[in-house]
Amino acid sequence: MLVRDGRLLSGQKKTAEKFCSAVARLVGRKLDSKVDSRWLWKGRRVYMFDGSTVSMPDTAANQAAYLQPYNQKAGVGFPLARIAAVSETLSQTL
Numbered sequence: 320m321l322v323r324d325g326r327l328l329s330g331q332k333k334t335a336e337k338f339c340s341a342v343a344r345l346v347g348r349k350l351d352s353k354v355d356s357r358w359l360w361k362g363r364r365v366y367m368f369d370g371s372t373v374s375m376p377d378t379a380a381n382q383a384a385y386l387q388p389y390n391q392k393a394g395v396g397f398p399l400a401r402i403a404a405v406s407e408t409l410s411q412t413l
Contacts, residue, residue: 325368328349347376347410347412350410350412351410353410354409354410358409359409364407364408364409365407365408365409366405366406366407366408368384368403368404368405368406369403369404369406370401370402370404371402372399372400372401372402373374373400373402374397374398374399375397375398375399375400376396377396377398378380378395381398382398383400384398385399385400386398386399386400387399
């Protein structure tokens with residue numbers, strides 16, 4: 320994977336995303352196969368959900384693509400991106 324000035328070169332970003340996605344699924348399946356059924360809560364898996372916001376750089380593209388805080392005038396301040404994660408409690412995977 321070639322990186323120049325902190326950015327992936329064109330055409331390689333999708334390849335990197337596909338690779339990371341495939342590795343995450345593979346690792347998740349391997350971890351899932353190792354779960355002892357006695358660890359389940361009443362025979363069920365338990366998941367946790369958490370979310371947050373992160374401020375994005377104040378660029379025109381980000382202003383158009385991401386939410387503006389409700390208490391700020393349009394185009395003023397930093398746009399917000401919402402992030403979320405789901406975690407499976409037995410293996411602690413996201």
